[in-house]
Structures are given as structure tokens and as C-alpha cells.
Amino acid sequence: MSALAEVFREHGYEGASLSLLSKATGLGKGSLYNFFPGGKEEMMEAVLADIDSWFATTIFAPLEQAQDPAAAVTSMIEDVTAYFRSGRRVCLVGCIGLNSSGATFAIRIRSYFARWISALVQCLETAGVPTSPAEQIAEEVVSGIQGAIVLARALGDDAAFLRIIHRQHSTLLDAIARMPPQSA
Amino acid sequence: MSALAEVFREHGYEGASLSLLSKATGLGKGSLYNFFPGGKEEMMEAVLADIDSWFATTIFAPLEQAQDPAAAVTSMIEDVTAYFRSGRRVCLVGCIGLNSSGATFAIRIRSYFARWISALVQCLETAGVPTSPAEQIAEEVVSGIQGAIVLARALGDDAAFLRIIHRQHSTLLDAIARMPPQSA
DNA sequence: GCCATCTTGTACCGATCGGTACAAGATGGT
DNA sequence: ACCATCTTGTACCGATCGGTACAAGATGGC
Numbered sequence: 001m002s003a004l005a006e007v008f009r010e011h012g013y014e015g016a017s018l019s020l021l022s023k024a025t026g027l028g029k030g031s032l033y034n035f036f037p038g039g040k041e042e043m044m045e046a047v048l049a050d051i052d053s054w055f056a057t058t059i060f061a062p063l064e065q066a067q068d069p070a071a072a073v074t075s076m077i078e079d080v081t082a083y084f085r086s087g088r089r090v091c092l093v094g095c096i097g098l099n100s101s102g103a104t105f106a107i108r109i110r111s112y113f114a115r116w117i118s119a120l121v122q123c124l125e126t127a128g129v130p131t132s133p134a135e136q137i138a139e140e141v142v143s144g145i146q147g148a149i150v151l152a153r154a155l156g157d158d159a160a161f162l163r164i165i166h167r168q169h170s171t172l173l174d175a176i177a178r179m180p181p182q183s184a
Numbered sequence: 185m186s187a188l189a190e191v192f193r194e195h196g197y198e199g200a201s202l203s204l205l206s207k208a209t210g211l212g213k214g215s216l217y218n219f220f221p222g223g224k225e226e227m228m229e230a231v232l233a234d235i236d237s238w239f240a241t242t243i244f245a246p247l248e249q250a251q252d253p254a255a256a257v258t259s260m261i262e263d264v265t266a267y268f269r270s271g272r273r274v275c276l277v278g279c280i281g282l283n284s285s286g287a288t289f290a291i292r293i294r295s296y297f298a299r300w301i302s303a304l305v306q307c308l309e310t311a312g313v314p315t316s317p318a319e320q321i322a323e324e325v326v327s328g329i330q331g332a333i334v335l336a337r338a339l340g341d342d343a344a345f346l347r348i349i350h351r352q353h354s355t356l357l358d359a360i361a362r363m364p365p366q367s368a
Numbered sequence: 369g370c371c372a373t374c375t376t377g378t379a380c381c382g383a384t385c386g387g388t389a390c391a392a393g394a395t396g397g398t
Numbered sequence: 399a400c401c402a403t404c405t406t407g408t409a410c411c412g413a414t415c416g417g418t419a420c421a422a423g424a425t426g427g428c
Contacts, residue, residue: 012283015198018386028407029387035405039387090282097338098274098282099196106340113338136347139335143348144324147331151323154281154297156290163320164327202416212377213417219375223417 005047009092013044013101041104044096048108051092055112063119069127073120073172077165080145087152087161094146116142124172128179137175141168189231193276197228197285225288228280232292235276239296247303253311257304257356261349264329271336271345278330300326308356312363321359325352 003024007016021043022029036042059076066072084091096102097109120138125131144164152161187208191200205227206213220226243260250256268275280286281293304322309315328348336345 010284012196012198012285014196015283015285017384019384030390030406030408033387091334094334094338095282098279098334099199100194101196101199109338110340113335136351139344140328140348140351143331143335143344144328145331146334147327147329150275150278150282150330150334151297151327154278154293156294160323160327164324167320167324201414203414214376214378214420217417 001047001050004043005050005092008044008047009090009095012099013040013096014099016040044105045108048093048096048105048112052108052112055116060115060119063123066123066126069123069176070173072123073176074169076120077169077172081162081165084145084149084161086158087149088158090153091146091149094149113142120172124175127176129175133175137171141172144168185231185234188227189234189276192228192231193274193279196283197224197280198283200224228289229292232277232280232289232296236292236296239300244299244303247307250307250310253307254357254360256307257360258353260304261353261356265346265349268329268333268345270342271333272342274337275330275333278333297326304356308359311360313359317359321355325356328352 003026004021007020007024011017011020018029018032018040021040022032025032032043033039036046038045058079063072063076083089093109093112096105102109117135117138120141121131121134124134124137129137145168148161148164148168151164152158187210188205191204191208195201195204202213202216202224205224206216209216216227217223220230222229242263247256247260267273277293277296280289286293301319301322304325305315305318308318308321313321329352332345332348332352335348336342
């Protein structure tokens with residue numbers, strides 16, 4: 001399963017040929033089509049669903065139910081840094097959304113980013129940050145992470161990813177720290 | 185020429201088939217291979233060179249030779265917003281760098297971003313911003329633009345692109361305004 | 369008008385694409 | 399042990415891939 005994801009990540013949807021997918025999974029085409037009768041499209045859909053659920057439990061839910069907002073955003077930053085391997089690993093959802101092959105998965109892509117932003121907003125609001133700046137900051141951070149991936153990949157420079165992500169982290173902590181502690 | 189670029193932008197390198205390229209340009213395969221004997225790779229190389237030169241004259245050079253840094257960054261923001269069509273249009277250089285097909289063009293991709301950042305640093309330094317924060321800000325802004333494209337595309341929301349870019353603009357102007365005006 | 373050069377369309381190449389058919393091999397309930 | 403079901407590999411399908419060959423058609427210097 002994660003082998004499929006890695007092929008799509010590295011080669012994109014069009015570039016991920018069945019032979020690559022077959023080789024990466026160690027399964028023959030027969031097996032692949034047994035599990036995914038819908039072919040490549042269904043494989044991608046399954047991979048996206050897998051990613052979605054991983055983010056939902058690891059990233060989104062903790063943010064949404066955070067008791068300690070500062071700790072929640074710190075742990076998000078850590079998880080994201082580990083997940084994207086400091087920018088060496090690409091965000092499949094963001095990637096697919098860029099070219100026309102992603103039109104098929106538009107709803108899923110949109111909801112992935114929408115929920116990420118809304119989870120972050122919710123976390124900031126828990127910390128007492130008013131809605132309007134919270135929305136701005138959340139949007140900026142999620143966008144900033146995607147930008148960091150693009151730039152780090154292009155420059156082949158992991159350190160750049162870490163620097164940018166660190167700055168997003170500071171932005172979040174500053175916003176939280178500025179607010180009077182709320183007793184939920 | 186720009187027709188080729190648009191196909192690569194929209195479908196990626198792998199997804200841009202010769203039939204698509206042929207249809208987009210109105211030229212037959214024979215003509216295409218007459219101009220680009222190296223095939224698809226040479227076409228992409230030419231497109232990247234074209235983009236590179238456009239950015240060099242329109243974006244990079246004005247930043248590097250800016251007399252009025254504030255005006256220079258403002259005009260950069262305007263040009264970039266127009267060029268990327270408020271996030272509807274994708275950054276081909278950033279895109280290609282994400283998946284493995286971009287390995288062939290790694291040097292060109294790297295130098296595109298490196299020069300963009302260095303041009304921005306130079307502009308900020310002209311305004312009297314010390315090197316260290318200038319590098320941080322430049323990196324953040326270039327990365328932020330890429331992130332804005334990814335997010336706006338994913339959400340199908342031009343307004344998000346404009347909001348994020350506006351914030352990057354403010355960051356640049358703030359950094360410049362904080363410094364005592366320098367007489368070059 | 370003539371000829372060399374440049375440009376174009378069409379036909380074609382082997383390879384690979386995504387996808388199907390199907391028979392042989394595992395698997396597990398009884 | 400038996401049989402139905404699930405799983406797998408292989409062979410194969412038409413379509414399209416990137417790329418080539420080449421002859422007919424434009425073009426322009428002279």
C-alpha cells in the first residue's frame with residue numbers, strides 16, 4: 001500500500017506505470033487488478049484515502065481536540081517534518097492537485113487542505129486567537145509547508161525546509177502566546 | 185513556444201504526449217522534431233530556458249538593480265500575480281522539480297530558485313536590511329509564493345492566492361521600511 | 369526559372385501503455 | 399480429502415507512446 005503511494009509520489013499519476021507499480025509492490029498485474037478492479041484510478045483513490053486517514057488521526061484530530069494548543073502545534077510540526085522527510089518526500093495531495101490528472105480527485109484534494117486549515121484554525125481559537133487572524137495564520141502555515149516542500153526539493157536542500165518550517169512554528173507559537181490563557 | 189509551455193504546465197512532463205504538444209502548437213510531429221531534434225526533452229529544455237529568460241529580465245534583474253527597493257518588490261509581486269494568474273496557472277519549474285522526471289533538469293531548476301532568492305536578498309540589502317534576515321525573508325517569500333500556488337490550485341480558490349501573496353508583500357515592505365533609508 | 373535548403377505531413381517503427389482473460393496454484397471451511 | 403473461493407502469474411489485447419524515414423511542398427537566393 002505504502003509502496004503504491006511512493007511510486008505515485010515520485011513519478012506522479014501519469015508517470016506511475018503499471019509495471020512500476022507492479023515492481024514496487026512485488027505483485028503481478030493480476031493481483032493488482034484483483035485488489036483494485038478499477039485500475040490505476042482506484043489505486044490512486046485508495047492511496048489518497050490512506051493518506052487522508054493517516055493525517056486525520058495523526059494531525060487533524062489532535063489539533064481539533066487540543067487541550068494544550070502550543071503542544072499540539074509543536075507536535076504537528078514534528079509529525080509533518082518527519083512525514084515529509086524534511087522536504088525530500090513530496091506531498092502527494094499537493095502534487096496531484098497541480099496538473100490536470102488531479103481533476104478526477106479534486107474533491108478529495110480540496111477537503112484535505114480545507115480540513116487541515118480548519119483544524120489549525122480550531123486549535124488557534126482554542127488558544128484564544130480570534131477567528132480572523134487565526135484563519136489567516138492557518139492558511140499561511142499550510143501554504144508555507146507546501147512551499148517549503150517545493151523549494152527544498154528544487155534546491156535539493158533539506159536545511160531550507162527545516163528553516164522555513166521552523167519559522168511557521170514560531171508564527172503559530174507567537175500567536176498562541178500573545179493570547180491570555182483560556183480556561184476551557 | 186508558449187503553447188508548449190502550457191501543455192507541460194497542465195499535464196506535467198510525462199503527461200505531455202507528443203500528440204498533445206502537436207495539437208497545441210498546430211504543428212505536425214515532423215515540424216516539432218525539425219525544431220527540436222532532441223525530442224520531448226529538448227522541448228522542455230527550451231521551454232525552461234524561455235521561462236528562465238522571461239523571469240531574468242522581468243523579475244530578477246529589476247530586483248538586483250533596484251534603486252527603489254520598495255517599488256521593486258511591489259512590481260515583483262504584481263508581475264508574479266499576473267504571471268501565475270492568481271494561482272490558476274502553475275509554476276512549471278516548481279512542478280517539474282517535484283517528481284522524478286525533473287531530475288534531468290535539476291541544475292536549471294535549482295538555479296532558477298537560487299537566483300530568485302539571491303535577487304530578492306540583493307534588493308533587501310540595497311534597502312539596508314542585513315544579510316542574515318534578508319536571506320531568511322527572501323527564502324520565505326519565494327517559498328511562500330510556491331505554497332500559495334499549490335494551495336490555491338488545490339482549493340480552487342484564487343482569493344487564497346491573493347491573500348497569501350499580499351501577506352508576503354507586506355513582509356517585504358515591512359523589512360524595507362524598518363531600515364534607515366540608505367543613500368546608494 | 370532553377371536549384372538548394374528549409375519545412376511539413378504522413379506513414380511507419382518497436383516499445384510500452386492500461387487493461388483483460390484465464391488457467392494454475394494457494395487457501396480454508398467442512 | 400474435497401471443493402469453492404481467493405490469489406497469482408502469464409499471455410495477450412488494442413491503443414498510444416516517443417521517435418524515425420522520407421517524399422511532397424514551401425521558400426528564397428541567384
